[in-house]
Amino acid sequence: MALPAHNVLILSAGRRVELVQAFQTELQARFPGAKVFATDLNPEMSAACQVADRAFQAPHVTDLDYHDFLLDLCRREGVGLVAPTIDTELLGLAQNRERFAAHGVALVISDEGLVSACRDKRVSSALFEEVGVDVPHIFDRDALEFPCFVKPYDGSRSVGAVLLPTAENLTATMLDDPKMMFLEYIDQTHKEYTVDAYYDRVGAMKCMVPRERLEVRDGEVNKGATRKHHVYDYLKDRLLKVKGARGCLTVQLFTKADGSRYAALEINPRFGGGFPLTYAAGANYPGWLIDEYLLGKEVENFDGWEADLLMLRYDAKVLVRGQA
Template sequence: MNILITSAGQRVSLVRAFQKELKIFFPEAKVFAADMCPELSPACHIADQYFEVKKVTAIEYIDGLLQLCIANDIKMVVPTIDTELLVLSKNKQLFEKEGIHVIISSFSLVDKCRDKRKTTAFFQECGIEVPAAIDKNNPTFPLFIKPYNGSLSAETYLITSPDDLKDYHLQNERFLFMEYINKNNHDEYTVDMYFDRKHNVKCIVPRLRLFVRAGEVNKGITSKNVLVPYLKEKLSTIKGAVGCLTVQFFLNKVTERIVAIEINPRFGGGYPLSYCAGANYPQWLIREYFLNEKINYTEDWENGLLMLRYDDEIIVHASNG
């Protein structure tokens, strides 16, 4: 019952969490990691063993990954970055035929999450408010621009006046123009949501984003606030959703207006905070997919748990060989 974390990169805490939980049920099992450059991946050096894989866009990527899993008795694959989600969801059945669980939502849902135009439509269908669209030919200021298929906050722009609006912004078909949500009046949350095999939500953990570095939370705190009952009602079931989904919201500090931003159908970089708070998604995946157990809905996690991240080092000695 080995587990593989793909595109492991710097996900050291996630690898360690899976190692800890897997050993409880299967002491001899291993948590492997894969990456394009595993020698330069801290998480790969923490894993029980690592593998080098092709770029996810390569034609041979899926077959190579499948053969790797079969050869190493890997029964669960956990993806961690946006670029691999569509291709893995599209080929999920190939792995299922070999008894390998790829923890990825359906292709239809992943497609909605990867295209922010479709994400907006999804939220609206669920009765969840999103930032108001702005007509770029008749704009009001301030406004916010982001690409419909971006990630890690790349190519996002706050436009405060007509002078800030350039031809590059207006002519780029990837850009969405929308209402600017003032962060002085709103708190930004990432919510770690766990969905079981039947696509029902089993846990909801809002994490206040106190400080973000390179698009990933660096300082955060768990918060049992209005988002929990709100999301339990609005997103109690999402067709095709499995495992961890991270959903981003703005919450007005005074009015408690809730505005949805995006969904990432994978473990987020800040998930270790939810894990330490008691939202044990790695264990639940093991119990669901390896032990065929049912996961019950829970709010039994620590409120107000603060995470302060810092840089650390993985030292790898040169081989004598």
């Protein structure tokens, strides 16, 4: 007898303990006894996998049998909702969304076209411009201006990103690397924001929470605060409908304190590392996903989240006994 498909699966869970816990809280409120599972390459060393109701070792996201593994797992364990968390798995999931749906499994992933655009920061810059959001200037390699910023067009979490103060800092390796793009340097007079936007099943934005990134560690926000001011006003209509959007999208941008300049860098069609602040502020994205995909409910527009809520992160531990 098949299990009821009310369980939730968090992919590549890693350190995302608070995301797993949020889904556990919201799932239990709607389906008492349902479980939140997690996958990881090494679940024994993943804190989030330890707090999940059960964890499974997954193959690498680039393995040919990765999606077969996931589908078999979902069918076997009664999973009805799957939430990805890392950039490298998004395109393959988008390509397999209908396949999973045919088996009653909802992959919360944007359309393939949008995911592809988000993976290439050159294309995502054009996407921003289409909806009227300003972006940093992208320099031609033979017409660089300094200082400038160099980064891989398909990079993630600031890996490979380098500030070039002068032409002397530029190397031949950077110039010869076809993946490197050269951007206008956004100086310290700008503030950095990550915006969590929620899009329903038909691509309509229902909520948007800007988070000021006050301190960043290893590419992830360590101190942040929710803001409902000029950034919210600037983006709320421009991002109202992003073609192919579904679930949680995170937008990164810089802005002058007075709102005189905005420069959007990238879109990530997944939960961001700082999402727990958005959830704490009252924007219940995990609960809305369960409502939409497991209960068939409509999600209403929501702007009643708490502004100026400060998050100060710290290192915590998960103890696992009996490990050799």
